[in-house]
Amino acid sequence: DWNEGVDRDGDFGPYRQSERYPIYQRFAQQLLEEDKAFRCFCSEEELERERRAQLERNETTRYSGKCRQLSAAEIQSRLRAGTPYTLRLRVRPGTVGFSDLVFGKIEIDTAQISDPVLLRSDQSPTYNFCCAIDDFLMKITHVIRGDGHLSNTHRQILIYEALGAPVPQFAHLSTILGPDGQKLSKRHGATSIEEFKRQGYLPEALVNYLALLGWSPPNEGQEIMSLEEIARQFDLSRVVKSPAIFDKSKLDWMKRSYITKTPSSALAEKARDFFVSAGLLPAGIDGETRSWFERVIDLIKTRIDHLDQLPGEALVIYGFSQDPPEIDAEARRILSTSQGRAVALEFAHRIEEHHFLSVEIYREIVRQVKAATNQKGADLFHPLRAVLTGRGSGPELEKLIPLYEEGSTLNLPCKVMSCRERVRAVLKAMGYT
Template sequence: MSSSTSQTIRTRFAPSPTGYLHLGGARTALFSWAFARHHNGVFVLRIEDTDIERSTPEAVQAILNGMDWLGMQPDEGPFYQMERVELYRDVIERMLNEGHAYYCYSSPEEVNAMREKARLAGLKPRYDGTWRPEPGKTLPPVPQDRKPVVRFKTPQDGATSWNDLVKGPISIDNSELDDLVIARADGTPTYNFCVVVDDWDMQITHVIRGDDHINNTPRQINILRALGGTLPQYGHVPMILGPDGEKLSKRHGAVSVMQYDDDGYLPEAMVNYLARLGWSHGNDEVFSREQFIEWFDTRNLSKSAAQWDPKKLNWVNAHYIRESSNQRLAEKVAPRIVKLDGNPEAVDLEAVMGLLKERAETLNQLAEEAMLFCGPYIPADAELKQEHLTPEALTVLADFAGQAATLPEWTTPALSDLIKTVLKQHNLKMPKLGIPLRVAVTGRKQTPAVDAVLSLLGRETVLKRLAATLENR
């Protein structure tokens, strides 16, 4: 859709701080952020912390950390609902005075009984409107020992309809809707009410959120109309499914977004991959943040659920690792090497990154591979030695070591030329020298290009390890 010339696009991400920022929330935030950026609008972050029992400062911080890591800094906020309670109370008072809301003294047990009665009658379980004021209706006596909740007086006729940005026209009969509780007996406002007041007060123009909120939308629209507010445009994106087609859960990797940082994923890879979960631009799979903002259009949001694919995420991450500078990779991998008890300063780490990054899928994998240079030397086991360090191989290694000691310069090209010379002198194919060299110098049968590995390990280390191998023959 195109931006209105007279209206600033304002979107919001409004998580509840009852846990970490999960993948579904991060994707919702990403779409809202990209829509605002595409239209040169405003992206608002709002923390919906009215669930006092479950909201924690740690969860708030986890959400902020996740947003920051993904590079989705808000233009306004974070705003906290618990700091806006006076505004909600003022609006509730106004709605009571204007007849859009009323006090309800039914106890939770009575409401449950009403719902059960409706269920047994084959009707939708709901509050029966006992305390709803109507012309000519006599209300029950007010119980003296009970604090009331406040309910919104939902329209009973007609339907509430909207043209969803993702799903198209949606219409729900008002007869399906309860008179929603908008303030609890202790006076605290409820989620659906606070959302509406915030969207109204913050002049939100577009609400992009998960389709688990569709049932809330007609209730919120009715409250907003009662306030005389302008309706935002709503877009409900389908959920993310696991690789097995079931709802995404922890066993699929639906953990905190920050866990992916810990696991060695780059934020730009995560943004790219999340963007493709339910949105597309032709067949483009890899694109920059700037391209994503330029291309983003709600018309390209999918109506069907997206499927989480760890292999695809690894493929995207591998692309961004290859595209990253060696300096940046070295900075990100160094602390991971330290966690593995390695010493990132033992070698030219940028050069190591250049050698390893073509085959790595994660930063953690890079760190593990870099331990070849940064970790303690572990000689080959007896089986590997017996297989590859044969008398013939040791003769060739001794010749290689002697010539390597006198190389004018210790570089990859010089070592490459030396390897070719020794192979020619002994009339051998590459594996007959390459594998014994690897086993003797690294303790491993497989490594990246052996000339580059020897160059990075340095003359002193290589000759020392070759000497130790030859002494023990």
């Protein structure tokens, strides 16, 4: 959570840089009056010609300082003529450096730095100028950001110095790379929080995984950590310089761990929108439907990596999507044998005698089918699964059967078939009725 910001007012607003332009203009004028900044009247075309000439001479490209020593008369003449200008910081001679909390001491000669632009020709402030002023006024003590900003830091420190502002401590975090060692991009999969949210990644799992990219806890080997544990143990001294590798398989493993240990009631609440979007649940559900849905989630949650996969796994419970129903190859093979057909037909005959199939009645029917067909073990239970689900494998039948029976009585947008209805549909599709 944050102390204050765009959505939470406090002592240091406004928070959008676009709303702080008068503040930046005031400090720009101050630096100009103190001769710590100067007007540069060089046009974009002049600067580009200068840059190309330096490249042709194999020199580092930087501003030549052409307008540094303009006389007051020259400046006034150009101002009266309406010549556009930028405002540049007058970089001091010597060295500038800082001790990064991750990368250590980094120091360079200021001769390597062009006099950075503070205000563009339209008088809008630049990124580095805004950041330095905001850090100063908002009393920022630590700046933690990606290592792509290392090159900005020396310029910002020079701006802090010119403002007479304290320099915060910096910690630059290494870049996250894909498994191929390249910069993380869309070709590596989801790369935005919104995309992970859309796929149903649990926030707790994602935070846990991201915290371990480039940082390790004091307890070696500890990987599953709550946000509270991470906050308590986190120390920048344990952040490494080398780039972290984003391993989606590791993230999915962590996600499965969180899904498994999350109570089904909480998981059902998080997953509900996915089922509503898939047309499997109504937007509003009563207590009976909620209780049934929580047991559905409890049955299938160990079979998925993220929540958007749940509706697909739940299709083993909902009615067949077409008539005749889809029966997978393994179920067809099982039911095509003489033994499998005999078990399925005997089971179908027995359950027709019962309006509601409880687990106790199911167990009794299994004993009767076993005695009537002389089948046992896989030769008994595989045909039972095939004729009830149309699949060769899946969740335990004793957990599925109550969900079929109770679900068939609920008012759902997608019908759940009772056990008798499912068996009839499968046998009809196999041509056994």
